[in-house]
Amino acid sequence: QKKLYLLLNKPKGYLTTYRDPEGRATVYDLLEGVDAFVSPVGRLDKDTSGLLILTNDTQLAERLTNPEHKAPKTYLVKASSRLSDEQLEQLRRGVTLKDGPTRPAVVERLRDSANKSFFEITITEGRNRQVRRMVEAIGSTVSKLVRTRIGDLEIGGLEIGKHRALTAEEVRRLKGVL
Incomplete structure (x- = not known):
């Protein structure tokens, strides 16, 4: 085939x-x-x-x-609140979810509006709803999520x-x- x-x-x-x-x-x-x-x-x-x-x-x-192969996946994220540098740093270091700690992520702030943050995140795992759960772990929620890249x-x-x-x-x- x-x-x-x-x-x-x-x-x-x-x-x-x-x-x-x-x-x-x-x-x-x-x-x-x-x-x-x-x-x-x-x-x-x-x-x-x-x-x-x-x-x-x-x-x-x-x-x-x-x-185990750690294929990087990149997403554009619109958070439902404005995120601090510290919150984005937490994502970079990795956060603890119910199913264990996440690997460190590459995070780049793109822009902020009065009450929202837009950023790009690259993760090397693919857990269920992982990016959404990571953003919830730092005290916000995802209002829009778009995967833009694999590798x-x-x-x-x-x-x-x-x-x-x-x-x-x-x-x-x-x-x-x-």
């Missing part, structure tokens, strides 16, 4: 699952014209948008989702709800991250 690697710009409101018993929209509704069965690599929750890789290369999928693979100008095949070079670089 020919290996297929897709990059999807997942919209908010879509589930990262094949079928939903409640009939809600899933990422598979966006894969018109894809004639091979591909699986999502990791998950983005319903309220998170952005870069999602789908592939039938189970070996690559396993390596990208295995925490050096970026969402670029791909329209929301659209997908494209990865180039051979992108696949090679993705494998090189591991």
